[in-house]
Amino acid sequence: MDTTSFLKKTIGGVTQIEPALTPPPANSEQTTFAKKPKIGAHKSKKREIPEGLWTKCPSCDAMIFDKELDENLKVCPKCEHHFTIGARERIHSLVETCTFQEMDAEMSSVDILQFKGVATYKAKLESYRKKSTLKDAVVTGIGKMGTHTVALGVMDFEFLGGSMGSVVGEKLTRLIERATEGGWPVIIISTSGGARMYEGMFSLMQMAKTSAALAYHAQRRLPYISILVNPDYAGVMASYASLGDLILAEPKALIGFAGPRVIKDTTQAELPPGFQTSEFLLDHGLVDSIVHRKEMKDRLVKYLDYFAAGKRHGHA
Ligand SMILES: [Zn+2]
Numbered sequence: 001m002d003t004t005s006f007l008k009k010t011i012g013g014v015t016q017i018e019p020a021l022t023p024p025p026a027n028s029e030q031t032t033f034a035k036k037p038k039i040g041a042h043k044s045k046k047r048e049i050p051e052g053l054w055t056k057c058p059s060c061d062a063m064i065f066d067k068e069l070d071e072n073l074k075v076c077p078k079c080e081h082h083f084t085i086g087a088r089e090r091i092h093s094l095v096e097t098c099t100f101q102e103m104d105a106e107m108s109s110v111d112i113l114q115f116k117g118v119a120t121y122k123a124k125l126e127s128y129r130k131k132s133t134l135k136d137a138v139v140t141g142i143g144k145m146g147t148h149t150v151a152l153g154v155m156d157f158e159f160l161g162g163s164m165g166s167v168v169g170e171k172l173t174r175l176i177e178r179a180t181e182g183g184w185p186v187i188i189i190s191t192s193g194g195a196r197m198y199e200g201m202f203s204l205m206q207m208a209k210t211s212a213a214l215a216y217h218a219q220r221r222l223p224y225i226s227i228l229v230n231p232d233y234a235g236v237m238a239s240y241a242s243l244g245d246l247i248l249a250e251p252k253a254l255i256g257f258a259g260p261r262v263i264k265d266t267t268q269a270e271l272p273p274g275f276q277t278s279e280f281l282l283d284h285g286l287v288d289s290i291v292h293r294k295e296m297k298d299r300l301v302k303y304l305d306y307f308a309a310g311k312r313h314g315h316a
Pocket of ligand 1: 081
């Protein structure tokens with residue numbers, strides 16, 4: 001699939017960061033320069049304004065101070081819009097402090113096909129590694145949630161559109177296999193544009209590999225919770241993301257296989273309103289529950305308690 005245009009479109013909506021000391025007023029068109037203070041007139045006042053960046057909410061247009069947005073787990077305090085959040089930040093919000101042991105932290109992709117597009121795959125990987133603290137689009141490891149040991153895999157959309165290449169597939173497979181050995185539940189939070197086109201067939205193989213590992217995990221009657229966050233598409237949705245015993249989603253996440261435009265062009269039919277959103281998929285049975293980001297940890301601990309109680313009583 002066309003990962004690059006998808007990436008630009010989606011990221012474009014959330015990276016409208018405008019550096020400013022104060023947020024521009026909502027009706028900025030009516031602002032006149034007459035109100036502009038004279039240079040040097042308010043020197044003391046200027047110092048009181050905290051330095052930083054403001055982010056415009058793509059949903060309600062509110063200007064939010066970045067620090068406030070960070071403290072609120074990247075959820076708009078005005079309209080509850082869920083912004084993209086990094087894998088490490090998300091893990092931090094879910095596991096008990098200092099309990100997360102990362103697995104395969106150094107594993108990184110190689111350019112096996114020597115892919116050349118507008119830029120080479122190698123150059124793309126290098127630039128994304130520099131931009132983020134990540135080696136690839138997923139972070140995996142074992143941690144504690146409440147009293148439970150869990151195997152947690154969290155994807156990061158900012159790394160090459162969360163695309164699934166050999167490293168994403170291998171890291172998740174190793175995570176699942178470790179959980180099967182340890183007798184632990186698996187939780188995977190996915191956000192992805194799909195398979196990584198730069199790795200061709202190698203990325204498509206990851207769909208079968210991760211699914212097979214989950215099948216062995218299920219044979220041991222161990223739970224797998226899949227959490228879908230915006231956006232979640234294609235090869236990832238067609239494999240591990242839709243195989244959860246429980247499938248949760250964040251509010252208003254876009255979730256699907258092919259994008260709505262492709263479906264509309266292929267079927268020549270009008271798509272129903274709200275098509276491919278968490279809410280639509282909850283109504284149609286794919287998603288079991290929509291959970292607000294700030295309530296996610298408590299909810300997961302509740303489910304884990306439930307699974308553990310079932311196991312103790314031999315019902316699981
Ligand atoms: Zn908002």
